[in-house]
Amino acid sequence: MTSKESTRVEYGKTLVKLGEEYPDIVVLDADLSGSTQTHLFAKAFPDRFFNMGVAEQDLMGTAAGLAVGGKIPFASTFAMFATGRAWEQIRQTIAYANLNVKIVASHGGVTVGEDGGSHQAIEDLALMRILPNMVVLVPADGPQTRAMVRWAAGYRGPVYIRTGRMPVPVIYDDSYRFELGRGSILREGRDVTLIGIGLMVHACLEAARLLEAEGLSARVLNLACLKPLDWELLVDSARRTGAVVTAEEHLVTGGLGSAVSEILSENWPVPMRRIGLKDVFGISGKPELLLKHFGLTADDVKAAAKQVLARENRGSGRGRGELSAISKG
């Protein structure tokens, strides 16, 4: 059995370590510190923690002011409220002025579960990805969360990191280091590229194993750095395999599927399927059941891969490129 870690818990623990290393780090929350896990920092550094109450607009504005005052603010709440309620505050100050604010939002996606559609952020990545200057990161597991949060503390500029509520399987080991604008190849394959972010990375790896049992070879990418996206790795993968499936716990519009479509359609169009929510809001239920309901399982990724391969074989799209012509920059 694979070990599991929760990305939000790893965020909270990493913040405490970073708090010792960076005296300028301050943390703000909007009455959800027990859920976002910033309560760990609050306990360790009470003078550098500010609970702003149920007031997300003020949360982001105060974080912006702290950044102008030379601090390194980490602002946390649920992804829905951070990016939805306070989008314009983020846009007008944090992104527009390129301020050194780290927005680390928990409870991304439908695996929030029982709280239902009002609390399940399925559009946060779209809302953050569209903003100039903003870096958008979606860690897939504990080690990647630790590496990204650590990297964000040292990077000067606005960063959005989405964590999840549910513990997820560990994929990386502690030697993993995050590099801005770089994706990871988690598995090599010839026939199709499966691209995941967040907990869908593990689903893509599982789908690749299922496809292998049927004689199909899938390359698996984690494009956890959603912005800036590793377009070289993406285009190279599309050329090598000739077919792409994206998988995200988010609407298929505006997030990973959109980002991949935008780049491939201009650079190397191939048959493609996008796994994610399709023009619907979330609902209450057990997280595992919701993943199944919204078509976010390894079986769904596998089925999409087979569909896209059938389409490639029918000759629609550009398909596989000449490998000899590839020079990866």
Added chain:
Amino acid sequence: MNHLTDEAQLKEIARQIRVDIVEMLFRAGSGHLGGSLSATDILVALFFGQMRLTPADPCGAGQDRFILSKGHAAPLLYAVLARLGCFPREELFTLRQFGSILQGHPDSSCTPGVEIPTGSLGQGLSIANGLALAARLSGDPSRIYVLLGDGEVQEGQIWEAAMSAAHYRLDNLTAILDRNRLQIDGRTAEVMSIEPLHLKWEAFGWHTLQVDGHSISELLAAFKACEQVKGRPSIIIAHTVKGKGVSIFEGQKKYHGVAPNAEEYQQALKELGGV
């Protein structure tokens, strides 16, 4: 910077700043006239009579900081910053033009002396709170000043920030509210009532003062009084006249966001006494 405490000198600066504002807007052909003129005496008293700052470089730790929450009064802020030496006065007359360092609303990325972009109303008080918290954490004796508009306090975020400034006992923060009683669509009392303003701020835990926002001496006395307050933030409700200084602009909602035409421009310069 050596402060000017001589009221006559500060009044003369305010007159010159008003001339600059009228000139800038006339040349730009657009911009926010009424709310720049209503707050001119406030900013002149603050920047030239109160704040401790490095004139050519007023942003940065160790000095007093200013946030223009009512960002549409950008022409006023720019005229003050030019006079402080942040950039040459000639730049004022490129306001709102393509390639200018002076954007329609304040943008810290291109204008020396501007702390942060503002213009979307309701956000500056939260930012000032953040600066006040940062100064306190760093043991920096800076005072943080923020100018609010009266229509602006219709934004909900202002009251979120009013709550948090009192909660965190930000006695290094002074807000000034430019109570000119007009907003784009008309009188604040008609568009959306905001009174009783002083009772609201008091109820939120603020030390609240009311002054004549065109009296340099009352403004200076109020700034000093706020420095003495411990354990809570201060707000000065400055009663002003929109378009102050030019009879045809005074109290007219039309001039909220409109530049003077040639005839109005000539009359304004005549009334203000010219450069």
